[in-house]
Amino acid sequence: MDISVVVPIYNEEENIPILHARISEALTPSGFAYELILVDDGSSDNSYAALKLLAAKDSRVKVVKLRRNFGQTAAMAAGFDLASGRVVIPMDGDLQNDPLDIPLLMERIDEGFDVVSGWRKDRKDTFVNRKLPSLIANGLISRMTGVHLHDYGCTLKAYRREVLEDVNLYGEMHRFVPALAHQVGARVTEMPVRHHERLHGTSKYGISRTTKVILDLMTVKFLLSYSTKPIQLFGRWGIYTLGAGVVSGVATLYMKFFENTSMNRNPLLILTAFLLFMGVQFIVMGLLAELIARTYYEAQGKAIYTIKEKLNFG
Numbered sequence: 001m002d003i004s005v006v007v008p009i010y011n012e013e014e015n016i017p018i019l020h021a022r023i024s025e026a027l028t029p030s031g032f033a034y035e036l037i038l039v040d041d042g043s044s045d046n047s048y049a050a051l052k053l054l055a056a057k058d059s060r061v062k063v064v065k066l067r068r069n070f071g072q073t074a075a076m077a078a079g080f081d082l083a084s085g086r087v088v089i090p091m092d093g094d095l096q097n098d099p100l101d102i103p104l105l106m107e108r109i110d111e112g113f114d115v116v117s118g119w120r121k122d123r124k125d126t127f128v129n130r131k132l133p134s135l136i137a138n139g140l141i142s143r144m145t146g147v148h149l150h151d152y153g154c155t156l157k158a159y160r161r162e163v164l165e166d167v168n169l170y171g172e173m174h175r176f177v178p179a180l181a182h183q184v185g186a187r188v189t190e191m192p193v194r195h196h197e198r199l200h201g202t203s204k205y206g207i208s209r210t211t212k213v214i215l216d217l218m219t220v221k222f223l224l225s226y227s228t229k230p231i232q233l234f235g236r237w238g239i240y241t242l243g244a245g246v247v248s249g250v251a252t253l254y255m256k257f258f259e260n261t262s263m264n265r266n267p268l269l270i271l272t273a274f275l276l277f278m279g280v281q282f283i284v285m286g287l288l289a290e291l292i293a294r295t296y297y298e299a300q301g302k303a304i305y306t307i308k309e310k311l312n313f314g
Contacts, residue, residue, distance in 0.1 A: 001034070001084045001085040001086065002033045002034060002086060002087065003033070003034040003035070003085045003086075003087050003089060003102070003106070004034070004079075004087070004088045004161075005023060005027075005035070005037065005091065005102070006076060006079030006080060006088060006089070006090045006091075007019065007036070007039065007079070007090070007091055007092070008041050008072050008075035008079070008090075008092075008093060009038055009039060009040050009041060009043060009051065009075075009093045010040075010042070010069065010093070011043045011044060011045045011047060012047055012093045013043070013045045013046045013050050014199075015094055015095050015199065016038075016047060016051060016093070017054070018095060018199070019093055020058070022095070022099045022100075023102075026098075026099035026100045026102055027099065027102060027103075030106075032103075034085065035060050035062055036058075036060055036061045036062065037063075037064065037079045038051050038054070038061065038063050038093075039063075039064045039065075039066065039075040039076070039078050039079045040063065041066050041069050041071070041072070041075040042066050042067070042068040042070065048063075048065055051063045051065075062082070064078055064079065066078065071172075072155075073169050073170070073172055073173055073174040074169070076169065076174045080164050080169075083161060083164075085161065086160065086161055087109055087158055087159065087160060088158075089102055089157065089159075090155050090156070090157060091156045092155045092156070094198050095198065096197070096198055097118070097154075097155060097156040097194075097195070097196075098156075098193065098194035098195070100194065101118065101193040102158075104191065104193075105118070105157075105158035105191070105193075106158065108158070108189060108191055109160065112187065113187045113188070113189045114159070114160045114181065114186035115158070115159055115160075115181050115186050115187070115188040115189070116157060116158040116188075116190070116191060117149050117151070117157045117178050117188065117190045118151065118157055118191065118192075119149070119150045119154060119190050119191060119193060120151050120154050120192075120195040121150070121193075121195075124195050124196060125195075134151070134153050137152065137153070137214075138151060138152050140217065141175075141176070141179070144217060144220075144221045145176070145179035145220065145221065145224060146179075146182075146224075147179040147188060149178060149188075150190060151190075152178070153175055155174075157177070159177065159181070160186075163184070164177070164181075166181075166184045167180045167181060167184075172212045172213055172216045173216050173219075173220065175213070176216065176220045179224065180220065180223070180224070183223075183224050229290075230286055230289030230292075231286035231287060231289065231290045232286075233286065234286030234289060237282045238279045238280070238281075238282030239279070239283075240279075241275050241276075241282055242275070242279030244275045244279075245272050245273075245274075245278075248268050248271045248272040248275055252266055252272055255268070
């Protein structure tokens with residue numbers, strides 16, 4: 001199997017037949033052996049009935065129905081876990097991604113890249129609700145992760161399947177997969193892809209998603225930088241805070257003995273106690289995080305590195 005196309009579906013019954021036809025038209029002439037994994041993420045319309053009809057007509061169509069609406073990331077994760085192709089390509093089910101870009105993504109994969117991220121250069125969405133938050137989010141994500149992409153939010157991407165085996169998805173983290181893959185040594189690139197206006201249904205995404213993305217970005221930044229050495233983060237802030245507490249304490253004593261300022265009326269005394277307490281708290285948090293990190297890696301036999309290739313090991 002060359003390609004596994006994974007499509008999360010949520011209330012897209014009118015789009016499903018058109019989506020299937022477009023994917024077939026794009027991939028059948030290409031010569032790639034492919035499967036189409038359609039994940040019904042708890043749709044409340046007749047999407048699942050439409051998916052069952054497709055599965056009955058086309059053996060390349062595989063349908064997964066989730067028990068309820070878990071969200072796009074969970075639906076993608078279900079499709080990734082069941083994919084058997086050497087390359088996994090997620091895309092949206094609203095017809096805004098163009099399947100004709102899939103062979104072009106495969107060309108970049110065959111050039112040696114492990115992840116090819118789509119860039120909706122000419123995006124057909126409203127500016128205030130969609131484009132502006134996306135522009136801000138992409139700049140923030142690129143800066144914090146060190147993986148500079150124009151469009152983290154574009155679902156249309158191509159991943160070598162072995163890259164996804166080292167990535168676990170939670171929350172809204174499907175958009176951060178290129179950064180997480182880069183962490184384990186994957187070669188990541190980007191290419192412009194087509195983007196179309198929605199034909200049927202309504203968008204499930206809006207500006208309210210921004211807060212979720214920011215919170216998940218904090219998690220990703222921590223995972224990328226400190227997942228195996230959390231004491232370096234918490235301990236550093238603990239030392240800074242303790243140092244500030246000592247300076248505040250020395251200033252309090254100086255004011256007491258040289259300026260005759262009463263300590264019980266000096267706000268620096270409260271600040272000193274607060275800073276010393278917080279410094280100890282940061283260091284204790286770092287030590288506890290170290291224990292949790294070691295439990296996480298050792299209990300699962302999970303290595304803190306990934307091997308790309310081995311030769312002559314039998």
